[in-house]
Amino acid sequence: MELRAKVGLEWMALHIYSDYNLIAVETKESIIPFRGMIAQQQKIDVMTLWGERIAAGLCISFALFMAWTAWNFPAAGDQFPLFSCGSIILISILMILRTFLQPGVFTQKFEFGIKFEDLKPLIITVIVVLYVRAIFELGYYTSSFIFLIFMTLFVGVRNYKMIALTAVILFPLMYAFFELFLRADMPRGILI
Amino acid sequence: MSPEIIGYALNVLSLTNLFSMLVGVTVGLVIGAIPGLSPPMAIALLIPVSFGLPPDTAIILLVSCYAAGIYGGSFSAILLRAPGTSASAASVIEGYELTKRGKAIEAIRISTFASVMGGLISGLALLLLAPPLAAVSLWFGPAEFFLVSILGLTSIAAVTFGALYRGLIAGLFGLLLATFGIDSYSGFPRFTFGYIGFEGGLEILPAIVGLFAFAQGLELCEGKAATSISGVTKLSWNVWPKWSEIVYVRWSLVRGWVTGLVMGIVPAAGASVAQWIAYAWEVRRAKPTDQFGKGELKGLAATEASNNGVTGTSLIPMFILGIPGGISAAVILGALMIHGLNPGMRLFRNNPEVIYTIMWGFLFANLLMGFVAAILARIMAYLTLFPRGIIGPLILIFSVIGTYAGANNIHNVWIMMGFGVVGYYAQKYKFSPAGILLGLILGPIAEDGFRDMMVVSFNNPVPFILSRPIAVIILLMILFALYFAFKPKAWEQDVSDESSSANPAE
Numbered sequence: 032m033e034l035r036a037k038v039g040l041e042w043m044a045l046h047i048y049s050d051y052n053l054i055a056v057e058t059k060e061s062i063i064p065f066r067g068m069i070a071q072q073q074k075i076d077v078m079t080l081w082g083e084r085i086a087a088g089l090c091i092s093f094a095l096f097m098a099w100t101a102w103n104f105p106a107a108g109d110q111f112p113l114f115s116c117g118s119i120i121l122i123s124i125l126m127i128l129r130t131f132l133q134p135g136v137f138t139q140k141f142e143f144g145i146k147f148e149d150l151k152p153l154i155i156t157v158i159v160v161l162y163v164r165a166i167f168e169l170g171y172y173t174s175s176f177i178f179l180i181f182m183t184l185f186v187g188v189r190n191y192k193m194i195a196l197t198a199v200i201l202f203p204l205m206y207a208f209f210e211l212f213l214r215a216d217m218p219r220g221i222l223i
Numbered sequence: 224m225s226p227e228i229i230g231y232a233l234n235v236l237s238l239t240n241l242f243s244m245l246v247g248v249t250v251g252l253v254i255g256a257i258p259g260l261s262p263p264m265a266i267a268l269l270i271p272v273s274f275g276l277p278p279d280t281a282i283i284l285l286v287s288c289y290a291a292g293i294y295g296g297s298f299s300a301i302l303l304r305a306p307g308t309s310a311s312a313a314s315v316i317e318g319y320e321l322t323k324r325g326k327a328i329e330a331i332r333i334s335t336f337a338s339v340m341g342g343l344i345s346g347l348a349l350l351l352l353a354p355p356l357a358a359v360s361l362w363f364g365p366a367e368f369f370l371v372s373i374l375g376l377t378s379i380a381a382v383t384f385g386a387l388y389r390g391l392i393a394g395l396f397g398l399l400l401a402t403f404g405i406d407s408y409s410g411f412p413r414f415t416f417g418y419i420g421f422e423g424g425l426e427i428l429p430a431i432v433g434l435f436a437f438a439q440g441l442e443l444c445e446g447k448a449a450t451s452i453s454g455v456t457k458l459s460w461n462v463w464p465k466w467s468e469i470v471y472v473r474w475s476l477v478r479g480w481v482t483g484l485v486m487g488i489v490p491a492a493g494a495s496v497a498q499w500i501a502y503a504w505e506v507r508r509a510k511p512t513d514q515f516g517k518g519e520l521k522g523l524a525a526t527e528a529s530n531n532g533v534t535g536t537s538l539i540p541m542f543i544l545g546i547p548g549g550i551s552a553a554v555i556l557g558a559l560m561i562h563g564l565n566p567g568m569r570l571f572r573n574n575p576e577v578i579y580t581i582m583w584g585f586l587f588a589n590l591l592m593g594f595v596a597a598i599l600a601r602i603m604a605y606l607t608l609f610p611r612g613i614i615g616p617l618i619l620i621f622s623v624i625g626t627y628a629g630a631n632n633i634h635n636v637w638i639m640m641g642f643g644v645v646g647y648y649a650q651k652y653k654f655s656p657a658g659i660l661l662g663l664i665l666g667p668i669a670e671d672g673f674r675d676m677m678v679v680s681f682n683n684p685v686p687f688i689l690s691r692p693i694a695v696i697i698l699l700m701i702l703f704a705l706y707f708a709f710k711p712k713a714w715e716q717d718v719s720d721e722s723s724s725a726n727p728a729e
Contacts (some may be wrong), residue, residue, distance in 0.1 A: 090392055106409035111670045115399040119392055126388050152441040152647050159619055163636055175620050187448035188612035197613055215628045
């Protein structure tokens with residue numbers, strides 16, 4: 032069944048699905064689950080049952096380590112750290128308990144395995160670490176230029192004209208802004 | 224208001240003052256928009272420029288930069304999920320979602336309106352109520368600071384959108400991170416692990432740039448390189464807010480302005496806390512038709528109204544008492560003294576023409592900010608049409624250099640990147656980067672307030688708190704906030720009942 036209604040500032044089509052008891056809102060851009068979205072938020076749509084337990088376990092381990100480190104900080108310097116660690120442990124225990132008391136809340140299936148996409152952010156972070164090291168060897172502008180070209184190609188951009196245009200416009204502007212206006216002398220190495 | 228005070232408004236309309244306002248606003252907007260570069264930096268840069276100017280013109284230049292810098296951070300927050308300043312972190316939640324839905328210009332125009340009006344109302348409060356409001360700021364002691372920070376922490380429940388436990392863990396994680404560094408009470412290094420970069424503690428700016436900007440850069444590099452953030456191919460030209468939009472968000476604006484005005488008077492709390500309290504207030508008042516967390520204009524209007532609503536009132540303790548309410552106010556205080564103006568009631572008695580001209584200048588600067596922001600916003604919005612594979616690496620470059628340029632400290636860059644990785648995975652697994660940031664910002668205020676309160680109350684905090692009226696009021700606000708945070712709304716209860724009847728396994 033479809034109804035038209037004004038939601039906020041826009042007229043939208045409301046779709047009511049009687050079998051799922053869900054209302055979806057269709058706008059020009061997309062279909063957005065309406066009240067059903069709120070019900071969905073009661074379900075954890077990203078974490079799995081075992082993912083929740085593993086995450087809680089990791090939080091408990093981390094909190095125990097930090098609490099052990101903080102024990103006996105002088106002049107009551109351990110109060111806030113111990114309060115934070117204790118609270119993390121308590122909430123993590125509640126998370127684990129919920130996986131036993133309300134298992135239906137976790138709708139995703141646990142799949143063990145690591146894909147390349149999961150590692151991509153870490154690979155990019157390593158590349159950025161190398162870029163930061165290169166700033167002090169090659170110079171800020173040179174290393175940033177190389178980084179921009181390499182990273183855009185790495186992530187899959189194949190519009191070479193746009194990459195070149197971006198570099199040609201951006202770096203002189205950055206030089207003018209940081210060196211001439213801010214007078215923030217950027218690190219120099221073999222080159223600028 | 225006496226006729227003399229109104230007469231000082233004409234002093235602002237000189238060519239020199241207007242030009243200095245324009246320069247201050249433009250510099251503030253541009254620098255505020257770049258992640259890692261902050262309004263205090265922009266103000267400090269303009270101090271040498273101000274040396275040759277008359278005192279009122281010089282301070283107008285700086286306060287214009289301050290007001291615009293607070294708003295400038297919202298551009299990158301809304302368009303790129305990379306807040307330029309700590310005052311704009313909350314705008315990321317709804318603003319960037321609106322951008323993803325192709326509504327970047329709508330988001331920018333309502334945030335500009337909210338910020339301009341917030342600055343104007345705050346400026347009027349500064350002009351009319353400076354002396355009495357300054358007295359109020361003296362009523363805030365350790366107990367009040369501690370409770371204000373707890374009130375801010377209750378906002379964590381509002382920004383978790385269903386993943387309450389994970390949001391709370393994120394907030395507590397932020398609180399824990401806030402204890403890193405040399406303990407100011409004992410001088411003992413806490414959680415430094417022998418790394419020199421931790422000895423000064425974890426600064427807010429690298430955390431913001433890492434949790435939002437760097438993490439966003441990682442996310443953009445991960446996705447389809449050729450698509451744009453918004454998925455649209457052209458932008459609207461209409462940068463002026465529509466009447467229907469203003470009517471839709473009118474009460475959110477009012478709540479945001481009130482929050483900003485009140486929090487501005489509290490030294491050290493400022494825009495960083497006000498935006499979260501305003502946002503949490505809006506989320507608690509959500510109706511079934513609202514789309515908080517998915518791009519709700521009311522949420523954005525409230526945060527923007529509050530963060531600029533703070534600007535005028537946060538200058539009151541600085542002008543009247545010489546107590547800066549934040550880093551920006553501290554820099555402006557330094558500039559005041561460089562120009563031979565000593566803050567205090569004597570300034571109002573001996574140099575009323577200077578101080579009131581400055582206040583009128585602040586008011587007019589907020590108006591000017593609206594026009595300049597509209598032009599700059601339209602240019603910056605083009606960034607949302609760029610492919611993700613280009614914007615992502617650019618954000619990573621600016622994250623690194625913005626963090627480094629702030630203090631010339633490479634350790635901040637490493638810390639920023641650490642936060643970036645944490646922020647990326649936190650966002651992916653619903654551990655609320657906003658919660659981590661809230662804990663990090665409020666942790667020092669809470670801990671210092673708590674420890675001072677224990678000393679002042681001779682380890683008897685409860686009777687001490689109950690004997691202070693403002694502390695009792697804040698305590699009641701905390702209890703209300705917690706009650707409404709955990710109490711399900713009536714329409715949520717109806718939906719849960721419908722869901723459980725449809726899915727008996729749950």
